[in-house]
Amino acid sequence: MSSNNSSSVNITVSDRVSLPQSVLICTFVSSSLSIIGAVVIFITYCLVTVAKNQTRRLLVYLTIADLMTAVGNLVGASRYALRNETEYLISRHQMQNTCISTNAVCEVQSFVTTFSSLSSFFWTSIIMVHIMMTLITQREWSTLRNRVIYHCVSWGVPLGITFLALSYDVLGEDFFTSTGPWCWIKGCLPNVFLWMTLTGKGWEILTYILTMTFYIIMKIHMWKKRLRFRDRSHHHLREEDELYIMIFFVIIILRAAGTIRFLYASVENINNSPGTFDLVLVHIQSFGDSAQAFANCILFCFRDTAVRQDLWNRVRGIGQPIRGDAPLLANTVN
Template sequence: MITAAPPTNQTSDIALPNIILTGGSSALSIVGALFIFCSYSFIPPEKNFTRKLLMYLTVADFVTAFGNMVGMVRYVTLYGTGPRVQNCSGHVKTEEEWLCKTQSILTTASNMSSFLWTLVIAVHLWASVVLQSDKTKSRLARFIYHVLCWAVPGAVVASIFGSLGEDYCFGTGVWCGIRSDLPHHEVEMLMYIADIAWQLFSYIASCFLLVFIIFYLRMKRLNIGEVRPFLRGEDRNYLYIWFVLYSLKLWGIIRFFLTTYMPADKLNTRHMKTFLKVLLYLQSYGASGQAFWNCVVFCLLDRTVRIGFKNKLFGCKAETRPLLHEDSDKLFCCNPCIQTYPDDQYNVSRDSDR
């Protein structure tokens, strides 16, 4: 996430914890993204349309994690790992300016794509469960998704290309974003165009749609796997994807509003500086962390994926067949080379939801 530069009389400091949190979070998310890709490729019951949308979301999150890792390496190469105080009105052209701009292009576009793919997943599930409609899987719908989630972010980034660069002021981490030497009102406007507006819209819309589905299913006393034949019981995990987004990304947007609209004298108080520093630690981790936590929710907490990877690790080549929920783990312990999946999740890969 990139954040607006504060008024020119303010400074910001970035220390070793921000570097460690950004690098660690980015590395975990790169591994998590690869794990999600493998689960889709090697576990047949996972190949439904909702999982395919998760693949596109994971591509965006992978680019974000990789870009932030590059930004962290660039920062350490230029400035080292010690605490560094920077005047927010300054912009020093460095030899690695091209790398900073390239990283900012990638992460600005991928962040927007991530928000939009999250919204697409919410719309697809809402239409499938509540409206009982298959139109969100049509070729026209898929074309719209790709235009909205890839082409639109690309066009937005192209329109602000000259404003991208180095900025390590309040609310930013060790990655590049909007240049800090631009007028404050211009940076604020660019932030809404390139990040904040999309983020807020995704927060509100995806949360509303997915929470609506949760209450809808409770009122009907149904499991999501019982509503449509192409949905698995464990697809209920998708209903909480908004919570992952909130938990990781909310800290940066709080910092944006504080540093943009709070008077400078209040921002420079001891308690506020401490609060902003804590938020920056949370943002340094959360900005790159979505792919890792999506891996936790959609792989480690998905029994189909767990059983599938266990069978792959044991080199099983036995015929795949359905299995009752109650006996799945017990049978695996007795004979780990039986490639089994819960019976209500079998044949998903063969239906029209691909």
């Protein structure tokens, strides 16, 4: 049914399985909102005094990764929307036999979003570790050595994994295998789910587990402090700064649909005949996988009363910010 000669490929009605326009809209909207949200986070960090602490700095690094993901997914969705349906289906038939991808945009987009997604997982975990250690030690856990380790792990490890995938020529068109309208791992590979685990989903699930564990440890620590001192102030977190320990909820809520699709696709063939369950999940995934910067903007800019008020005062031109960095801990200084 497939051939290297495109004219001899017989495209049937059953072959014409494409994602609904609503899936593309979800990706376009969430990616655009995240780009805007990332810009707001950057502006907030530069202008708002209360936002200038080490934890907010780590959030900026996370936002850089999430911005790359949003831009990459936007490019991927645009490529998908502008594709020629017949040529796309012919390519799918040919890749099932040859597994050779020739679309440079697809491969570059896959490289960027694979790297940025992995980096986002690492930065999310490091933020939770940083807050946990700051809370337990009662001082900013931001030595030069720690900062070097943060960057080496969160940028270096993802880059190494992504280059490994590139060297094995596995990045490219996946033809709907557990993703939205963007490229990731070639869907024609016999070990596609192994590569998806190595280049994303395995680290994503590990991030869920680690960050949830850190969250539980911090909540227990804060609970014991309250019982011991009968005073909320002794756990040394501003009320708004407690939002940081909720950061793992953001990634779980936004990316859970993609993880479920991945697990479901590993046991069921949804590549060529997605059902209602998968179509519902792919809509959620197409919005969620690109929306982390937007969600973090809401949580750490607009939800934070002090940051919101300071930013609003500056917009109105009447702000009188206090000089100096604001500590994460309420009763300590950097």
